[in-house]
Amino acid sequence: MMHLGDPLRAVRHLSNLHAWLAITAVVVSSSAGDVLLSRAMKKIGDLGDLRRRRGLLFVALLALRNKYFLLGVGCMTLSFYSLLYGLSWNNVSLIGPAAASLTFVANAVGARFFLHEHVDHRRWIAALLVGGGVVLMAL
């Protein structure tokens, strides 16, 4: 209602609202997908070694039979369509860095609590530096 007098501002406001809705969806689904895929790959083992010893088909079948992999791909698909939705409303210079930087922090939390990775000071600092750097690069 408050934007009725300024249609340009109303359009920008609507565009930002849709963009941040998409960014939230990307961060949540992409972090869940990353954690699930990481768990699946750790269970399967080194893909490079397996492919050399048993062949590509064996590796593909192994991945497709893993429930974490399938759930992870489902989350990544959701993240992909959320990204497309966001890009249809706003620029990649906002959507890409905002989603990426928030995903770095969300993944560090997910890896610490769900994958039980040893996220030491070095990795926390790295996640924050990269996340902050990505935001600055988008300004």
Place this chain on the structure above:
Amino acid sequence: MNLRKYLVLLGVSIFAPMGDSLLSYGMKQVGNISLHHPSQLFFAITNPWVGLGIVLLLGFFASYMTALSWADLTYVLPASSLGYVLLALIARFVLHEQVSLTRWLGIALVSSGVGFVTSGPELTKRRRSKHQHPEQIHAEVSR
């Protein structure tokens, strides 16, 4: 870390930002998509730029899965973010775009983060896979 692993990380770094850029270019042609017509999202992939972006993102996915099979998630993500830096350097030196001071500062922060994480071990906890030989696991852990 060996050359093969660095190449895999480079693949993750390059394919993701290039794929995202092509998706963005394609989606600008497709136009705004309404929440009331979500089926438009499925038709968006018929745009050639969106299609090419998807091919590059499949390359990213393959490299990413390979990296996650031998490294922690909290190692792979920061280590593979050099792609943002590469894009900015291409913009400055190949496309001759103006890169602002804040963007250079961002590049410095991302590079420091990458340097920080890659100077440590890529794996902090090793789960034994039933598909791997015990000797391989021993060799990787002691590497």
